[in-house]
Amino acid sequence: MGVTAPVISEILQRAADGGRITPDEALLLYTEAPFHALGEAADTVRRRRYPDNIVTYIIDRNINYTNVCVTACKFCAFYRAPKHAEGWTHGTEEILRRCAEAVDLGATQVMLQGGHHPDYGVEYYEELFSAVRDNYPGLVIHSIGPSEVLHMAKVSGTSIEEAITRIKAAGLASIAGAGAEMLPDRPRKAIAPLKESGARWLEVMTVAHRLGISSTATMMMGTGETNAERIEHLRLIRDVQDKAVANGYSVEADLAGTVGGFRSFIPWTYQPENNHLKGRTQATSLEYLRLVAVARLFFDNIPHLQSSWLTTGKDVGQVSLHLGVDDLGSIMLEENVISSAGARHRSRLTELIEIIRGADRIPAQRDTQYRHLKVHWTEADDPTDDRVQSHFSSIAIPGGGTGRSLPLTPAPVNS
Template sequence: MGRGDGGAGGEAREIREILERAAEGGRISPEEALLIYTRAPLHALGGAADTVRRRRYPDGIATYIIDRNINYTNVCVTACRFCAFFRAPKHEEGWVRDVDDLVTKCGEAVELGATQIMLQGGHHPEFGIEWYEQTFSAIKAAYPQLTLHSLGASEVMHISRTSGITVEQAIVRLRDAGLDSFAGAGAEILTERPRRAIAPLKEPGHVWLSVMETAHRLGVESTVTFMMGTGETNAERIEHLRMIREVQDRTGGFRSFIPWTYQPENNHLGGRTQATTLEYLRLVAVARLFFDNIAHLQGSWLTTGKEVGQLTLHMGADDLGSVMLEENVVSAAGARHRTNRSELISLIRTAGRIPAQRDTLYRHLVVHRDPTLDPVDDRVASHFSSTALPLVSTT
């Protein structure tokens, strides 16, 4: 017999009731989320999620951003099993970029219309709070218009340990040096068993969330992510969502939820991406229904492909992320999808939505209502930047 009275018929009625309640804005439980994730018909699930999206954003606009992911070092002591980017301290392929190089990269991004910089890197054993303060201050002095949406809870923990200061002190000093908001980097999966399996040296999921909660309390908002497909169960996927929603209930500081899929090349974890396209799309839809307290939902074209990214716009997503002028970390593990501004605009428009360029706060900068006025600049495109620039030091 299935769930509820009447076996399969009872389960079907229960699923319909959950989808209807969620579509109308009602809260669903983790148990209900697991049921619809695993058992709801795909079209009904996507339809309910799209209903929530349309109610939240009746203007029919879907957004994108122009930014650059800049890596300041690949030296890292955390050694996550899924990461193909890091090198251990003293490794001959380890490198560090100096502040002048980072500022130059920011200038290149500004020239191409970027409004946001995601500064990220390994957990270098010698990088304490002073290094980040110097770097952020230099970037802000040169380009005050750039939003520094950078680092994440894992970097805060590393800085705190390296500098012998509290998490709160680290966040305040980063904020005062120019950090505008935290990226959702390092969340991976917050559920204990799979997180320990893929990142045993990284802080536990509840600690990651506690850092973000502290940041939100100090006025530094963030995004939150989910890397799915490393061998976690369906229940563990939903548990990841539950942990996030509980913090969001208290802080309201997560601006968006960004799920993406594990890339299996060139790392110690290996294997394959254990999340099918349908599993990914279903997770996007469930997230839109479950996160009644998170405003935005971003689909990933980088790890799933542009066509799947476009499909997320029919499963509750209201944002297609970044043109991504530079990205090295995920691409090192096998992500090979590339796009440009014109293509992202086209993907959004052919999905029946109105494209708009946004900033980090999701404010619309340019709404592309008239296709004849679409911007054309072949340089505004994603690419995998060479790391073969002159390096100031190796460690």
């Protein structure tokens, strides 16, 4: 690396010490920094933030209310166009039945997701969220994303502010980072030309944060974006979080989680099956792991970093725990969107615990706001319920699996 080695070392040290790095410096680290030095710096940040050595997980269920969508993203294998023979919509009774199963298995969160149905405005979501809240008040509704907010506001003829205010009153507690994919204009237009711009996605998140709803931020790697565009995606998110922190909406400003801001960053990799892109995943495991480490160094204002074992595999997920990651995400009792594009990595809760322990970390079940519900300080504290496994894909069943109970098939132990 010649003359760049001292420069890289200085940037790594500054970031490890908690200093801010620029996008150009982040790009240099992503493309040139020695892997082990990059990982060591990122893990230094994690240890400073979380000296208890705890890695968290959550139990939840992703429930899709419809697969009908007018957006037609090229990377999506889940959606069906309006009037398509394979399109379906679940009624409230079916959604509540699935919530009941999730609660029985220890879930504390539900993610309600669906396509941009041409008929679903704010009123539909008010009815859906209030039904879940009223029947299962202990189940946190971490759902939809900015794309759905913009769509429902358009259908109902309301502002973003009114739409968010109304669905928050109906029970929405947190907005998912869904729909971010790639925020820079060029790659976003290439893969989702009918979807809102990255700027609009960020605008919705900014409004949500101002209105007291915290959220997650995501990134999909591997659809032809450049390294510079990956770092630009990070910059756009950090800039929005800076606004939240400056205005007192930071998650870290209120441990009760009642204010807005991004709680975590979750990068994942494009899955190439059954969609119009039809390409091989262009983000290798090494590229993914390097991005994870750079994200921990770059996001000095976002508390948590989650890796996506669902898309990259459990082995990569475990390695990521040495690169700044403090959360392994969820045992998703049901997941359809990424699964339909080819993601087949599954896990039991007991196996996820083993992965965390194998990385010399202490597992802990968390809630939506990252508060610890159960810390498994010793192996004697570990859960033993083998029923808690991910993930059942209901769209493999005609009509979206209406009336079918969890689980249909056991998840392989060594998948």
